[in-house]
Amino acid sequence: MNLLLIETSAKACSVALSHDFNIEFRKETLEGPNHASVLGVYVEEAMQFARNNQMLPDAIAVSAGPGSYTGLRIGVSEAKGLAFGLQKPLIGVSTLQALCCRVMFNPMIEEDMENGGLYCPMIDARRMEVYTALYDRALNEIKPISAQVIDENFLHDELEQHPIWFFGDGADKCKDIIRHPNAHFVPGIRVMASDMMSLAIKAYNQGKFDDVAYFVPFYLKDFVASKSKNLLEELQKENH
Secondary structure, three states: OEEEEEEOOOOOEEEEEEEOOEEEEEEEEOOOOOHHHHHHHHHHHHHHHHHHOOOOOOEEEEEOOOOOHHHHHHHHHHHHHHHHHHOOOEEEEOHHHHHHHHHOOOHHHHHHHHOOOEEEEEEEOOOOEEEEEEEOOOOOEEEEEEEEEOOOOOOHHHHHHOOEEEEOHHHHOOOOOOOOOOEEEEOOOOOOHHHHHHHHHHHHHOOOOEOOOOOOOOOOOOOOOOOOHHHHHHHHHHHO
16 A cells, blocks of 8 residues: 655645555655645655656545644645545545654653553644644544643643643643643654554545545634734724
């Protein structure tokens, strides 16, 4: 099985090509957000590699959110275009679950997870708000995906019962607020396209595909465009 994987949910932009359970090609940058300028180039390089190595994708997988409105829109548009053009199925992958896959085999976490630990991936959503959820070691959802404003009481009841590992760009800004002894942090974790592989393979084998025409990413919050200062000044003058 060959899968083309696309991840654009935050500042990083990445593309990968997997064959069975191996990543054969990857291209990624952390110098974003610049998805509009680099994603098409990365995808073309991946497709050229696929053609040269007889590895044309059997499906297109894309990070489905939550995350950056603009980044998700760009990634999903590219993935839908590829799926339609190649006549291949589309697979949307939870960004938060993919984040969990990035830390799943980290030796500093494994013992806690075997003893009832939980994953708490966090994506930065401005100020002290994050997009987050809570998962057990099998990625069963303990708390659903939501936007949360973080304070010192966040997940207090769960932390009383379980060690919880926090990670993602949202967790990096919360480590000085969540001070419970059962709260542990893995710094510097960013989701990449290669982290989606296992989830995409599982969805493919189960036949869980998304409708190419109607699929939209999980934005979680509506996009709010800011008005320019000049426009606001003009509106204020008109109202006076």
